[in-house]
Amino acid sequence: AQSVAQPEDQVNVAEGNPLTVKCTYSVSGNPYLFWYVQYPNRGLQFLLKYITGDNLVKGSYGFEAEFNKSQTSFHLKKPSALVSDSALYFCAVREYTGGFKTIFGAGTRLFVKA
């Protein structure tokens, strides 16, 4: 069965510093991995996804993620954090088992301090 782990409930970083939000996964077949962001009182917004190809995926708002098959990880990164990046981030894996099922991690709250 597929699963997703986000080992950090919260990540704190100073504005201008690089940020990393961690995600590890477990799937039985090819991984289809996603990152979403949730701002207060808003729905989830898509950031980026890994389907196949380059291990470094670039997404919205300057975010990128590195797919590492051997470590089964898909960490979200940004070279220089902004205060406006403060939000709740979800990693997710999608699988086809006769229909599309999606498993989300528990979420990581990112605080960027000015």
Next chain:
Amino acid sequence: EAQVTQNPRYLITVTGKKLTVTCSQNMNHEYMSWYRQDPGLGLRQIYYSMNVEVTDKGDVPEGYKVSRKEKRNFPLILESPSPNQTSLYFCASSSNRATGETQYFGPGTRLLVL
């Protein structure tokens, strides 16, 4: 504007009083899904629909019903709500061409069952 809409956005009800949360998308997507978000648990999939008249259970279907009579609509029905169904609910849609298709989320419905 491409969007997923949900109504109502906020709902307070009492135990046992049937309710329906509506979801509609204007992107001609075949796939639609319902999730609930609870603190520390991330999002969990309730039901999904691969196309009109095709629905299936997600990971937490107990106490919920769905129907898909039209492509654009996917209502979530709680026939006898209980306090443990107090949660934040999200509807999402995507194309069903491939597992890697991006899901688009509605703004959420916050439900309180007393």
